[in-house]
Amino acid sequence: MNQRLLLRLLWPVAAAVVTTVFALARLAGDPRFYFADDTQLGSFGQWWQLGDQLRQGRLPILEPSAWQAGNYLAEGQWGLFSPLTWLIALGARASEDPVVFATIVKVLFLVLLSLGTYVLARSFTAARAWAALSAVLVPLCGFTVYMDAASWSTGLFNAALLPWVWWALRRAVEASRSPIPYLIASYLLVSFGYVFGVIALVAILVESLVRAIWQRDRDRIVRSLLASAWGAAWTVLVYLPGILTASVTPRGDFVVRNWFFLNADLTDVAGAASPTFPATIRTWVEEVQAPDGLLEEGVALWTGEPTNAPLVYIAWLLPYFLLVLPLSRAALRRCIPLLVLGSATFIAILAPSHIAAIRWPLRFIPYVALTLLVLFAVAATRTRWRELPKSRIRWTFALIVVLAVLNIGNVPLEWRSVGATAVAQLILLAAIVFVARRPWREAVRTAVMVTGAVAVTAATVAAQIVAMPRTPLPGSAVPDVSTMRQVLSEPRGDAIAVGNINAGAGDPATWDERLVANLWYLSETDVSNLYTVLPYDDFVQDLCMDLRGNTCADALDTLWSTDRETGERLSDLMGISTVLAMKATFPDQPQAPAGWHLEREGEFTWLFQRDEPLPAAGGVVWTGDGTALSEIEVSDGAVSFRVDEAGADGRVVLSRLDYPGYAISGAVKGDAVRDWLLTVEVSGAAPGDVVTVRFQPPGMPLLVAAASLGVLVAAGWLLLRLVSRRRAARPTTPAATRTRG
Known part of the structure; x- marks a missing residue:
């Protein structure tokens, strides 16, 4: 060198x-x-x-x-x-x-x-x-x-x-x-x-x-x-x-x-x-x-x-x-x-x-x-x-x-x-x-x-x-990955935590029973109390959940209450089979409804589970009177089902948020139940018709066009530079040296 x-x-x-x-x-x-x-x-x-x-x-x-x-x-x-x-x-x-x-x-x-x-x-x-x-x-x-x-x-x-x-x-x-x-x-x-x-x-x-x-x-x-x-x-x-x-x-x-x-x-x-x-x-x-x-x-x-x-x-x-x-x-x-x-x-x-x-x-x-x-x-x-x-x-x-x-x-x-x-x-x-x-x-x-x-x-x-030895922003006693992986390590359906999840976050012992915000991803159980920068307005108001997953005490009553339109418990409409209640918010044992039981009392939490776990969120959770269907396939991005009968109430409720971007074939989109549960209207469908509900990011054609434009711009710029360099390197013949023909 x-x-x-x-x-x-x-x-x-x-x-x-x-x-x-x-x-x-x-x-x-x-x-x-x-x-x-x-x-x-x-x-x-x-x-x-x-x-x-x-x-x-x-x-x-x-x-x-x-x-x-x-x-x-x-x-x-x-x-x-x-x-x-x-x-x-x-x-x-x-x-x-x-x-x-x-x-x-x-x-x-x-x-x-x-x-x-x-x-x-x-x-x-x-x-x-x-x-x-x-x-x-x-x-x-x-x-x-x-x-x-x-x-x-x-x-x-x-x-x-x-x-x-x-x-x-x-x-x-x-x-x-x-x-x-x-x-x-x-x-x-x-x-x-x-x-x-x-x-x-x-x-x-x-x-x-x-x-x-x-x-x-x-x-x-x-x-x-x-x-x-x-x-x-x-x-x-x-x-x-x-x-x-x-x-x-x-x-x-x-x-x-x-x-x-x-x-x-x-x-x-x-x-x-x-x-x-x-x-x-x-x-x-x-x-x-x-x-x-x-x-x-x-x-x-x-x-x-x-x-x-x-x-x-x-x-x-x-x-x-x-x-x-x-x-x-x-x-x-x-x-x-x-x-x-x-x-x-x-x-x-x-x-x-x-x-x-x-x-x-x-x-x-x-x-x-x-x-x-x-x-x-x-x-x-x-x-x-x-x-x-x-x-x-x-x-x-x-x-x-x-x-x-x-x-x-x-x-x-x-x-x-x-x-x-x-x-x-x-x-x-x-x-x-x-x-x-x-x-x-x-x-x-x-x-x-x-x-x-x-x-x-x-x-x-x-x-x-x-x-000023530390940031003014809060911290907590987050443990190692192995410890966090043990929290709700035996999944019984989807879960939700209710109450003040952050209570005792500075105490290492509390992390054996609950996680916080996006750390729930480390659990084997799918827990909905995650961190978002885009909280869904009506969902937030209904469950009083903040953007980091904390809820008020009323959230538990809301989950176990009966929805007026469907007659089903909200927890069932969400596909929730496990509820983790924080003792900091619920010092006395909450009363579980029929079909639920207290699985475990911890030092910091009450763990309730449904007697018969429900399928994970994403599928059909309720149909209107007289409407019957058979589910064909459920994935994160799509649901398809066959209409067996379309009754006077043709509503079909899915355990999904009603985000912009859902496209429905074989039926039409209905008014969201509780203003946030995705609802499909199949009244116009005939028996045997297959309905597909598919999510794609809103503005998908524009996204594809933007990505294509990016590729074309890069290719064009590189090609333009290559042509310019070749022209600059090309030898020229001075006019004075040209010979007459």
Whole structure:
């Protein structure tokens, strides 16, 4: 390996190693740091189930027994079209310790984010050392560390992929290089199913196209259009099922409200350079009823006191931006894409907390951090440090003081940490000036500055671990996979849990009797209390079930009550044969109806089972008076039956949610029983007619067209580049050398 290659690898490898060390250091404060809230309640069980299905050669689209969580394509974040998600899922299925597995995945993606930041900064002509510094700092953004890395896996995945997508786009569009890296990276970004990274990508693509049009560069216009069409095609494929399903969920309501929930104001932004400053960002702390009776996510809005985490923190060196500005006109033109995305995402984090389906805009702050820190690397590369004007030093001094005053005014109780940060920044300012004026070679000065900055960063990470050792999001004592596999390990039909499932989640002993949210996928029994981002409105209201599977106490009475229209118990209409009641909600033994018995009393639960188990959800559970039929076949995606007799009441009820996307041949769709049970009307059918009820994602022709368009765009782009390269390589005969005939 030659010396030049070693030099090229030194800085990115160093950045990756430092990122790994800082990421693992979080485990000193909390060994389960990367296994909080949505990772334990949603991601791991979801990965495990997807991996289990993939091992069987299946890609799950719909699972009736999962009820409101079973419309997997509409859920989006299952990543059904993502090869990278498949790889993670197969790894989860093979793992025994979910905490260790999640930690490995999160750390790897933080390193991927670091390396992506490095190559992106280099594409904007940042020097290697400064690009490496930005690569160390971007994964330490407060929101990335305390929310995305700790809990929201797909948010971290998007943040990690975006710099790679942006780098590959610039490479393909600006430099006319191979589009293959962009095609792969952008597909992976979109297929994760997390919309915030896709919105950022849209902003990048629009900027690229507008700039190419402004500069009248035909080739770049064409490449920008191809890049946009490619991204749009896969965005339609991933997101259209959820959009077309939103009408039966809370996501279908167009609401613009500001409940000061996971969004920032201008005074909060002043804390972007303070590593332990909590600002006034509010998240889930205390449950309260939403204004005007509106139910957030099907149950209630959660809000409370400011969150004890530095969610607006970007980097401690932000005040030193004044030392490296202004940029030259040429550098400013080169950095227009950074300025556009940075401005757009900065405005977004100040937006109302709820804008239709886009909620909690602070989730854009990792992209603000990316643009700012890459811009800093570019500006620092062009700074003549030995000629640093005194005016810049004075303005930097003033900015540090002003930010400290604003932060103390915003959160007075944090005056000690804010004051300590300001004093440290002033001392560092003096150190920077000292180093800047040494008569050293520029490479030595840069190396000293960057190494010193990494040392300071290590100190800020240590301060965070001491002051804020864990994410503000909840965690619990989730055990190993073997323990969870023993819960309801002998299935007797479909099951549902009722009551406060989360009660005692911090006690390891409780996990021998019940699981939580998507961890139910690890049980041999199909349990409906799963995690969904698309709760079904009428189902939620009927069973008072929240999006993580908790129910109120009345849910048990509802399950065992008789439905007025059909005369059947609701539990029978759902195909439920097992009920697990939480003692935290039902301290006294509930009275089971006829046909049910108490199978087992545990320390924390009551386990009831039907005397004769019913078939799993998905099939026919009731027919109207005078109507008789014979079931032919039942699968997750379809039901077929033969009509033996069509009576005056031709309704046929299936134990399925009435999702958009069902197609019925041989009969017509009826009004849903209880407003959510799929109902077929066979009054017009003759004896012997076969009725087929089949589910396919709504908008299926558009999905096929979008996928076809994506393939055609990729093929066309590659073919166009091949033709262009052949034309460029073709030898030409100068006119002066032509001979007369």
